[in-house]
Amino acid sequence: MNTMMRSAVSVGGPASLGFPRGAARTGIGDDAAVRLEVRNVYKVFSADPKPALSMLRQGASKAEVLEKLNVNVGVLDASFQVRAGEIFVIMGLSGSGKSTMIRLLNRLIEPSSGEILLDGKDLVSMSKAELIQARRRNMGMVFQSFALMPHLTALDNAAFGLEISGASKADRHKAAQQALEQVGLGAYAHRYPREMSGGMQQRVGLARALANDPTILLMDEAFSALDPLIRTEMQDELLRLQREQQRTIVFISHDLDEAMRIGDRIAIMEGGRIVQVGTPYEILSRPADDYVRSFFRNVDASKVLRAGDVARYEATNTVIRLPGELTPALQQLRENHHNFGYVRTQDGHFEGIVSQATLERELKGPQPRFVNAFLPDVRTVNAAAPIHSLLALVADSEWPVPVVDDDHNFLGAISRALMLHTLVRGD
């Protein structure tokens, strides 16, 4: 009996650990392929970058280089990986080098040093012709000011990239029309940019970037010029597109709410340096330094965090269902002083909640069964649900509320204490 119980306690973690947030949104885990890798990239704005580079490598800061050499530093030793299918947000205040960073990725600005690997191929060492091919085939870009051609219709704007690559008129118009339909502008193909609102123009900008089906999409403050309502709408649109076809997106933003809302992972930049990379939850819960912490001071955690981020998985109150073996389950709960036990299958599927009382009641009966010990009216919560939508549920619930993913795997539970603790965290 004892061995049985011990195994019940120790077997398995939550069905899907690791990346609760990514899992909740797009199913991107740690193991997803690396699409874009940036290695030790520097950008100094100088005809001769060498003295500035050597100063920086010896640990000088952006300000010191500016003072001593009168050379502006854009990006300083940036290294990060963007995984296939994720939205990777680079966030920072103005002057932090984020706009320079994204322009380094397609070499609109030439890096001074370092490597940028797209699907393993180094963009920095490419010849001009190879770079142009890479830009045509693999990269799309969306701009803050939309940057549409005023003399072209929405359709021709969307077809611009394909026209440049030499696609026939019929082909590029077909692809452009499809792209416009994806962003909900199918009926506006023959309008000129000046005849459209900002939100519509940026949809055309997005369609233009999607039309040649790029492996990576670069979005430079793409929604910053839009008013807040339209911005939220466009973010939803982007997330919807991302659910339909998972693209790899590098998104620049100075807006923390935006970054938290759409980012699978976020890189924070300060003074040309990347100070932290992680999921929104990781950064929120473990900020790398005071700068990052101050950034997040005014963030409403209940809006940023999702059930999957907060739910706590405890082996001691997780009961793996073995038919008829109610006694070890009861033993486990008693020993660990848990009133409630969360029952899951060997595969991780959530089954229901039992309590010490229901187990005891069942064990007194002639044929003890888990099914009869389950508490009635147990509500589960999806991992993607924002915390603020759960406040009432958690507050009213007698037991910690179980959290499951899309496949109904048990991820953990949120108790009242845990919820409160999350909300009052930090400042």
Added chain:
Amino acid sequence: MDFEIRIGKWVEDLVTFMLDHFQSTFDAISTVVNGFGGAIDFVLVGAPAWLLIGLIVAVSLWRVGIGFAVFTLASLLLIAGMGLWAETASTLGLVLTSTLLCLLVGVPLGVWMARNRVVESIVRTTLDFMQTMPAFVYLIPAVMFFGLGRVPGILATVIFAMPPAVRLTSLGIQQVPAEIVEAGKAFGCHDRQLLFKVQLPNALPSIMAGVNQTMMMALSMIVIASMIGAGGLGNVVLQGIQRLDIALGFESGLSVVLLAIVLDRITQSFGRTATAPRPARFAFLRRFLPVPAR
């Protein structure tokens, strides 16, 4: 003080030297310009007046609107009524020839200037110099190298009228928003595509403003160039001055002004459409049409 700088003599020597050694070059230029200008002149002067007037009125209607078309028709009929149609057509031919030559040289020069800092500083200085020179001064070298007649008239006009075409082309290209140029590059434009598919179309309003300015300057210069035998309305103006013929002077002057207004409005309209929505030019026609079913 026995001190003398004989610049005039040196320039004279230089001109003589050039005439001695580059005569064939000047002849070639002369032949080309004369052929080009002659062809345009032949077509415009040779065409029946009603056809040309009809064409210009049609363009006015297409580009500007019904009101201006009526004005154009009235102006051109007035000119014809004053018996100055042939001269006006000839002047129009000279203006078109000069303007085309200006653009042929000026637009590429403007593009080059926008892309190259060294070229920019050289061309900018030269243009400043050209624009501060009085218009008459251009006639002297033109006469020296090409004699009297249509060719020196056109070439003096080209030199005089080119600066706006160069400047506004360069300005237009430099003023294309940085993000639009970046968009062109980001989607894989090579240099030529960037110029023709991104920069020039975006600079078009500015370039068209340059065309308009160049044409207006060409018209004013071509009248002055009648002094070296360029022909057209300028000759009539000159006659009016020489004979103190007030009636002839007024009529020819009025013709120049009317032609200027018509050309100005028409060329202006080309610059507008690239940025602003086109006015509904044929809106008045819809009154006569059945309502289209959607």
